[in-house]
Amino acid sequence: MGTAGKPKITIHDIARISGASASTVSAALSENWRKRRIGEATAAKIRKIAAENGYTPNLQARGLRSARSGLIGLILPFHDNRFFSSLSQAFEAEARQRGWCPVIASTLRDPAEEVRIVETLISYAVDYLFIAGATNPDALGELCRAAKLSHLYVDLPGKDAPSVVSNNYHGARTLTERILAGMPRDMDCARSRPYFIGGLPTDYASAQRMRAFGETLEAAGIPFEECQIIPSGYSPGGASREIAILCERLGGLPAGLFVNSIRPFEGVVSHLLNLPPESFADSVIGCYDYDPFASFLQFPVHMMRQNSNELIASAFKLVDAGTQDSILIQVEPELIPPRTTYGEPFSELG
Incomplete structure (x- = not known):
């Protein structure tokens, strides 16, 4: 690491090698270790590892900066996703209303890339950071705390700062109830049960939706087995x-x-488009996300639209209020019926 052709070493890498926390590494490299009561031997060890691996303690720990940069950052997993692109659009609008210049970067759900981008944004002295859909929010929160960077979480919650998320459980319960209400009751046994596909049970939002799916089936008196959830x-x-x-x-x-x-829905559609129209006669399909082009598919789809504009607006209210506590705010999603399009707030632009 740190040499030509290899990725630049990060504070997180040094923490892993040294066995210290990222905040300890940050303090050791920023001459702040005495105030943190970090032992001299520990600080020397961390600096030695950093030097051996080509780490340059450039602008990473600007936690003591006094001047405002006028920049506010947002990291998110993808740009080519209507939910996250809507978050991005709403974030830009809210930031500009407050005189900030928004800086937005995607991480491709890569934990190492998340760390690298957050370190880079810290090096540019962003005034505030929104962390959306992070795979490892704890690691990013530790970096932000070490740099004294105010931050909050959107879409997936964190433990050390405010979080604004969709009410995934209630939304998934509503969508599941709608699917059950439209299902035929006289099918053969093999196809008569509903299934859940996509997501990972280790992720907060997916876990909430999976739990709501199973509990809604049980509440309706429909047998439920774990094999009905396919975490793809x-x-x-x-x-x-x-x-x-x-x-x-x-x-x-x-x-x-x-x-x-x-995104899993895109994969499902790529398979379903090869099926004849009669294949959908006895099936009800729902997606926990929204895209207006789904209304043009050959089969009807019930979609649960996450309110990206309200998520961002609620998050900026916390910023305006100076809220730092690790509170959780949930925003209700909206069920969009088949063959229906939703008018986005920015639909007149472009």
């Missing part, structure tokens, strides 16, 4: 393969299908 992750390719396997095993589409988010 977030890639379209993974969802496409899993829905093909499921349809082959069942002999067709299940009576009900709950797709966890828009």
Whole structure:
């Protein structure tokens, strides 16, 4: 690391090598270790590791900066996703209303890239950081605390700062109830049960939706087994393969299908588009995300629209109020019926 052709070493890398926390490493490299009561031997060890690996303690720990840069940052997993692109658009509008210049970067759900981007934003002395959909919010929060950078979490919660998220449980329960209400009751046994596809049970939002799906089935008196949840992750390719396997095993589409988010839905659609129209006669499909182009598909889709504008507006209210406590605010999503489009706040722009 730190040499040509290799990734630049980060504070997180030094923490892993030294066995110290990222905040301890940051203090040792910023001459702040005595105030933190860090032992001289520990500080020397960290500096030695940093030097051996080519780390340059440039602007990383500007936690003591006094001047405002006028920059506010947002990191998110992807740009090519209507939910996250809507978050980004709302973030830019709210930031500019307050005189900030927004800086937005995608991480591709790569934990190492998340750390690198946050360190880079810290080096540019951003005044505030919004962390959306992070895979490892604890690590990013530790970096922000070490740099004394005010931050909050959107979409997925963190432990050390305010969080604004969708009410994933209630939204998933509503969507599941709608799927159940439309399912036929006289199908053969193999296809009569609803299935959930996409997401990971280790992620907060997906875990809430999976739990709501199972508990809603049980509350309706419908037998539920863990095999009805297929945690295929977030890639379209993974969802496409899993829905093909499921349809082959069942002999067709299940009576009900709950797709966890828009990217897995893209994969599901890539398979379903190859099916004849009669394949959808006995199935009800729902997606916990929204895209207006779904209204033009050959089959109806119930979509749960996350209110990205309210998520960002609520987050900026916390910024305006100077809230630093690790509170959790939940914003209700909205069920969009099939063949319906929703008028976005920025639909007149472009």
